[in-house]
Amino acid sequence: EAQVTQNPRYLITVTGKKLTVTCSQNMNHEYMSWYRQDPGLGLRQIYYSMNVEVTDKGDVPEGYKVSRKEKRNFPLILESPSPNQTSLYFCASSLGQGAVSGRSRAEQYFGPGTRLTVT
């Protein structure tokens, strides 16, 4: 089954304790992205990756790191979490930019979400 998986689904941690949220996709997608969802703000892009070893900042990258060493994995790292990073996080993947033979490759597939609470 084609899917994007995230772990953990729920996490409660304390300020300053480093954590990693994993994301994996089995669709051989080039593009992967992390978002945070906050009430009234919709989804805001944190980081994205066009392919292995290629990452770039989204709109809200401060306090986060990512890596893309393999095509299927795109972990989100919080080196020193703070309470303002309490949020619902989503990983997503899609084929790369552009169209092939009239078939667009631009829609994203989302993981189930990770609810993070930082106290």
Added chain:
Amino acid sequence: AQSVAQPEDQVNVAEGNPLTVKCTYSVSGNPYLFWYVQYPNRGLQFLLKYITGDNLVKGSYGFEAEFNKSQTSFHLKKPSALVSDSALYFCAVRFRSASKIIFGSGTRLSIRP
């Protein structure tokens, strides 16, 4: 600043009536346009997209959306609402020349029986 606006936080419709969820955007170029739906405690699911061509695009679950270039709008529509359509809907734009994606703030659609 480039942005996507969903002017209504909530839309309430009676079952069987038509529904519209509004989306306007302010971005440079000709972006790809998308609608996603989020059911409670779930990730987002793709509904439909506009890439090029016909301004009226059809998607999943009987939804459609109309692209209007002059008004920079991409409103989501359905001729006859179902209670099961109740969910949170997001409009999004993806830039053709880059990989950045911007989402609107979301509209909660509530269909009453």
